[in-house]
Amino acid sequence: MGRSPCCEKAHxxxxxxxxxxxxxxxxxxxAHGEGxxxxxxxxxxxxxxxxxxxxxxxxxxxxxxxxxxxxxxxDELIIKLHSLLGNKWSLIAGRLPGRTxxxxxxYWNTHIRRKLLNRGIDPATHRPLSESAQATTTISFAxxxxxxxxxxxxxxVKSLATPPPTVxxxxxxxxxxxxxxxxxxISPPYQEQFYRETTPSGKEELCFxxxxxxxxxxxxxxxxxxxxxxxxxxxxxxxxxSGVLDYRSLEMK
DNA sequence: AAACTTTCCAACCGCGCTTCC
DNA sequence: TGGAAGCGCGGTTGGAAAGTT
Numbered sequence: 001m002g003r004s005p006c007c008e009k010a011h012x013x014x015x016x017x018x019x020x021x022x023x024x025x026x027x028x029x030x031a032h033g034e035g036x037x038x039x040x041x042x043x044x045x046x047x048x049x050x051x052x053x054x055x056x057x058x059x060x061x062x063x064x065x066x067x068x069x070x071x072x073x074x075d076e077l078i079i080k081l082h083s084l085l086g087n088k089w090s091l092i093a094g095r096l097p098g099r100t101x102x103x104x105x106x107y108w109n110t111h112i113r114r115k116l117l118n119r120g121i122d123p124a125t126h127r128p129l130s131e132s133a134q135a136t137t138t139i140s141f142a143x144x145x146x147x148x149x150x151x152x153x154x155x156x157v158k159s160l161a162t163p164p165p166t167v168x169x170x171x172x173x174x175x176x177x178x179x180x181x182x183x184x185x186i187s188p189p190y191q192e193q194f195y196r197e198t199t200p201s202g203k204e205e206l207c208f209x210x211x212x213x214x215x216x217x218x219x220x221x222x223x224x225x226x227x228x229x230x231x232x233x234x235x236x237x238x239x240x241x242s243g244v245l246d247y248r249s250l251e252m253k
Numbered sequence: 254a255a256a257c258t259t260t261c262c263a264a265c266c267g268c269g270c271t272t273c274c
Numbered sequence: 275t276g277g278a279a280g281c282g283c284g285g286t287t288g289g290a291a292a293g294t295t
Contacts (some may be wrong), residue, residue: 015288016263038280054281055264090283101283106262 013047017056021046025053026061059102066098070107078104078112083126 013021028044034057037050046053070078074096081092089101089108096104113123120129 014265016290036280049265051266051281052264058282059263087284102263105284110261 012041012049012052014052017060021048022056022061025057029057029061055102059100062100064098065100070099070111074099075112075115078108079116079126082108082112082123 024044024046028040028046032043037054039050040046040053041048041050044053048056077096078092081095085091087105089105093099093101093104108123116123116126117129121127122129
C-alpha cells in the first residue's frame with residue numbers, strides 16, 4: 001500500500017495563485033495562525049492542496065519576507081553558508097532573515113553559481129575550477145572556449161559537467177588556439193596558494209574569505225586586506241573555531 | 254514587428270523524517 | 275513496535291518576461 005496523496009487532487013486548483021486566494025489564505029492564517037496545513041484549505045474555503053497553501057504562505061505571503069534584490073553582503077553570506085552546508089537551503093535561509101529557502105535556491109541557481117564560475121570557483125565544491133577540472137575537464141574548457149570564440153564569459157555549468165566526446169578530439173581543438181590561456185585560475189588561487197609568503201622563510205595561511213576571493217570581506221581574518229581584523233585565531237564564523245559545525249545552533253526558519 | 258531563445262522564479266512533486274496512535 | 279498521517283526539504287518544471295536575431 002502506497003502513501004496516500006496529500007490531498008484530493010481532483011478538486012484542487014493548481015498553478016498561479018489569484019489575488020482572492022491569497023487574501024483568503026492570509027485572512028485565515030491571521031485569524032487562526034499557521035499549522036495543520038492539510039485541513040487549512042477546507043477551513044479557509046480554498047480549493048488548494050495543503051502543501052500548496054504552505055508553500056504560498058512561506059514563500060510569498062508571510063509578512064516578514066524581505067522582497068527585492070539580494071545585497072552583496074547577502075550574496076557573500078550565501079556563498080559562505082553554501083560552502084559549509086551544501087544545498088541545505090532551509091538552513092541557509094535560517095541565517096538570512098526575510099529570505100526563504102526557495103528564494104535562495106533560485107537565486108543560487110540563477111546568479112551566484114554563475115558568479116562563482118566567473119571567479120573560477122566550482123559552485124558545487126567551492127574549490128578552484130582548475131583543481132576539480134584537472135582530471136577530466138580542463139581540456140574541455142579550452143575546447144569549448146575555442147569553439148565558441150570565447151563569446152561568453154558566463155560559463156555554462158552543463159559544459160563543465162559534460163565531458164567532450166573524446167580526449168583526442170579535444171586536444172586537437174586546443175592546438176588550434178595555442179595562444180589562448182584558458183586555464184581558469186582567475187580567483188581565488190589554487191589550493192597550494194592558500195598560503196602567502198609573509199617573510200622569506202615563513203608562510204601564513206589564508207583565511208576562508210581570501211580563499212573564496214573575498215579579501216575585502218569584513219570577515220577576513222588574515223592580514224591580506226586592510227581594515228579591522230579578528231584575532232589571530234580567526235573569525236568565528238558560525239562558531240567554527242573548533243572546526244566542527246554544530247548544526248543545532250543553526251536556527252530553522 | 255515578429256519569431257525565437259534565454260532567463261528567472263513561483264509552484265509542483267516526491268521522498269524522508271517525525272509524530273502520533 | 276509498526277504503520278499511517280503530516281510536515282518540511284530539495285530537485286525539477288512550466289510559463290511569463292526579457293533579450294536577441
